[in-house]
Amino acid sequence: MTVQPTPDDLPEPLPEPAVDDIRLETVMGALSDPLRMGIVRKLLLESEQFDHPCGWFGLDRPKSSLTHHFKALREAGVTRQRQYGLERRSHVRVDDLNTRFPGLLDLVAAWTPASS
Amino acid sequence: MTVQPTPDDLPEPLPEPAVDDIRLETVMGALSDPLRMGIVRKLLLESEQFDHPCGWFGLDRPKSSLTHHFKALREAGVTRQRQYGLERRSHVRVDDLNTRFPGLLDLVAAWTPASS
DNA sequence: CATGCAGTACGATCGAACTCGTACAAGAAG
DNA sequence: CTTCTTGTACGAGTTCGATCGTACTGCATG
Numbered sequence: 001m002t003v004q005p006t007p008d009d010l011p012e013p014l015p016e017p018a019v020d021d022i023r024l025e026t027v028m029g030a031l032s033d034p035l036r037m038g039i040v041r042k043l044l045l046e047s048e049q050f051d052h053p054c055g056w057f058g059l060d061r062p063k064s065s066l067t068h069h070f071k072a073l074r075e076a077g078v079t080r081q082r083q084y085g086l087e088r089r090s091h092v093r094v095d096d097l098n099t100r101f102p103g104l105l106d107l108v109a110a111w112t113p114a115s116s
Numbered sequence: 117m118t119v120q121p122t123p124d125d126l127p128e129p130l131p132e133p134a135v136d137d138i139r140l141e142t143v144m145g146a147l148s149d150p151l152r153m154g155i156v157r158k159l160l161l162e163s164e165q166f167d168h169p170c171g172w173f174g175l176d177r178p179k180s181s182l183t184h185h186f187k188a189l190r191e192a193g194v195t196r197q198r199q200y201g202l203e204r205r206s207h208v209r210v211d212d213l214n215t216r217f218p219g220l221l222d223l224v225a226a227w228t229p230a231s232s
Numbered sequence: 233c234a235t236g237c238a239g240t241a242c243g244a245t246c247g248a249a250c251t252c253g254t255a256c257a258a259g260a261a262g
Numbered sequence: 263c264t265t266c267t268t269g270t271a272c273g274a275g276t277t278c279g280a281t282c283g284t285a286c287t288g289c290a291t292g
Contacts, residue, residue, distance in 0.1 A: 023230065024147075024153070024223060024224075024227050025147060025148050025149065025150050025153050025227075026148070028144035028145070028147045028148045029144070029145070029148030031140075031141060031144045032141050032142070032144045032145030032148055033141070033279090033280085034141050035280095037140070037141050053238075053239090054238085054239080055238075055239095061281085061282090062281075062282050062283075063238080063239060063240085063282095064239090064240080064241085064242095064281080064282060064283075064284090065280075065281055065282060066239085067239065067240060067241085068279090068280075068281080068282095069280090070239095071240095072279090083239095083288095083289095085238090085288095085289060085290070086237065086238045086239075086288080086289055086290070087238060087239080088238075088239065088240090101223050102219070102223075103218070103219030103220070103222065103223065104219070104220075104223060106219065107140060107217050107218075107219065107220060108140075111140050111141075114139065149249095149250085169268075169269090170268090170269080171268075171269095177251085177252090178251075178252055178253075179252095179268080179269060179270085180251080180252060180253075180254090180269090180270080180271085180272095181250080181251055181252065182269085183269065183270060183271090184249090184250070184251080184252095185250090186269095187270095188249090199269095201258095201259055201260070201268090202258075202259050202260065202267060202268045202269075203259095203267095203268060203269080204268075204269065204270090
């Protein structure tokens with residue numbers, strides 16, 4: 001058995017809940033906002049590479065609003081954020097969420113924005 | 117092919133969204149409250165018979181608060197409510213939710229309240 | 233060091249939702 | 263009809279979250 005290679009070259013993740021502390025009702029509260037649901041869905045479907053800074057999403061909102069939403073996702077345990085120089089890049093905690101709430105991310109991936 | 121027997125003896129359901137109008141983010145918003153999550157979970161796990169009035173849940177809240185929460189669940193499309201004489205009984209729209217969001221109710225059934 | 237850029241922190245505003253008391257409606261039962 | 267029961271309607275108080283402007287930090291680059 002080989003030792004899992006520790007990615008020492010990666011920046012430390014910003015504060016986030018441990019896997020076992022992720023609560024389903026909190027995750028659902030984070031996803032109850034259509035903007036945040038769309039962020040997670042886009043990460044799931046289109047992030048071919050790795051993490052993405054919040055400018056990548058092309059959201060037409062002030063930066064201070066985006067900070068609020070990305071923080072909400074991270075503190076709920078849905079995403080992880082790392083600081084890469086200037087940028088704070090996000091990705092979905094896929095393994096953690098699939099372990100705790102299997103099937104949840106499939107629902108998010110299948111989501112479509114309201115037609116209104 | 118036999119005609120589906122229409123349950124004419126059942127009271128009409130209270131106003132609720134049609135199946136196709138149930139939105140995932142709205143459902144998640146309704147389930148982001150621990151009290152409501154517990155209501156749905158209890159309905160899923162313990163409702164051997166059919167519907168249940170809101171006294172059956174043994175919730176230690178004023179009646180006017182319970183009205184609010186049961187209405188939130190119904191208007192989100194999570195539950196259906198019918199008037200049986202005095203009582204307004206609820207059940208989960210299992211088929212509708214499994215059709216639109218397969219796996220979601222499994223997550224609710226597996227939910228456990230916060231340890232606090 | 234000066235400039236520019238990504239993003240945060242803080243605080244104000246505003247609307248929605250939670251909580252609850254009180255009064256009321258409507259069926260059930262004597 | 264009177265009373266009891268189940269639950270609603272309405273309204274007030276309060277909390278929470280969304281939005282956003284402004285000022286700021288921290289890194290990068292010249």
